[in-house]
Amino acid sequence: MPLKLRALTGYVLAAITVAPLLWLLVTVLKPKEELFKLALPSTITFDNIIYVLTEVPIGKYMLNSAIVSVAVTVIALVLHSMAAYALARLSFPGRQVIFSIIVSTMLVSLPVILVPLFLVAKELGLLDTFAGLILPAIFHAFGIFMLRQYYLSIPRELEEAADLDGCGYLRRWWQVIVPLSRPILASLAVLFFLANWNAFLWPLTATRDPDLRMVQAGIATLQGQYGSSWNYILAATLVAAVPTLIAFVIGQRRLVEAIKTSGLK
Template identity: 75%
Template sequence: MQSETRVGRRRPRIGIRALVAYLIAGLTVAPLLWLLVTVFKPGDEVFRPGLPSRLTLDNITYVLTQIPLGRYVFNSAVVSVAVTVIALALHSMAAYALARLRFPGRQLIFSVIISTLLVSLPVILVPLFLVVRELGLLDSYAGLILPAIFHAFGIFLLRQYYLNIPKELEEAADLDGCGYFRRWWTIVLPLSKPALASLSVLFFLANWNAFLWPLIATQDPDLRMVQVGISTLQGQYVSGWHYVLAATVVAAVPTVLAFLVGQRWLVDAIKTSGLK
């Protein structure tokens, strides 16, 4: 009897939790559904509530043919892929050194790297711009790529992941005469595919959606990244919101695909690295 009473008490709680979860999910998905519906509305019905009087592809056709959206997407892809590849290589080597090598000041260096997470981009924006200008990297892919490579979170996540790899595997390689670099290349990297895959998704999404630094570092229209290019559709007095929304949907397709492909590795890396 007591067990039946407890089960009866739990069911209403589960129902309330499910209701709250559905409500939160609905509030989260509602703006996305509104965005998708509005993209297929005529321009004069963008802010009219309800379903469109007719479906049209004019908005998507316009952003694909009348503005260089393809060029913007290409620039974002080049920068995002380059930053992701270079950052994964450098971050993995730095994380391996902080996880396995024993040298004076290791903990201090790691603490300094982690402390940079407290510094936001607007704080260093002016000195970063001055440095890039002195190096002659403005209006170039290098000026967009190099400042975005370093990120303390990548080093932190990989270091935590490497600490969970058994040292016995590397000790066996040490007996075969493998140095630190060969251990990292032949043993650690193959075992850290979930962490590397999850970081690649995070780095790609972060650089694809970058706006402030690409806006400041480039003046050449041919070097505009996709988020900066979409912002040019908004004027001072008149904004073509139906075109802005259509360009946003087109630009979001690569990010959605990247997340769908890498979400499993993202969850695995968070679980195995000890992050809560």
């Protein structure tokens, strides 16, 4: 593809991606009576955002989402990294079969297992708890797959040097592999955080307590309470999108580097 055409394609895709966010921002700054007019606002108002921040418990919803997202991200990175290291370096019977089974779970979507997952969570007493929101979201085959691909690219000589110093598998993983895998861990941290911040179906199913609502489920409840006040619903959506934009801007470089070094095209 010629360089100019490639650049033009990039600009077009960037515009398509950014356009909905700009439309959301412009709409939120409009007065209520101009909400559905396809034009710039006659006057810019922050009343919609101020109302959401003061009258709607959006802060509580965002705090719950932050707790769940950070907890899932930290626990998942540790467990996924250990599992990926075992699949990449340890030799044991059935290793390839186990890896194939793990990867095959990416073909199963959440709606397929929603009812069994709900019944298990109910039997374990995990409904309406932070544990019920965190534990089911920890495992994801994509993280294990990317980490395994990255670990396969790390020279074994580095681990052999640690082996000469008397390091076992656990110390090799912690002192050699983890420091070398900071780019991929950072990129996965961004992906896990964004995925759990935007989670909707499971948090809506697993919680009835308003104090445990995550931000996306909280915004969904506003559609019933403020069914005709789309200015408030859009303002809440804009406020909830700010942390995800910050996380993406901070981690986008690491994300691209990780995709390149993990062998993905």
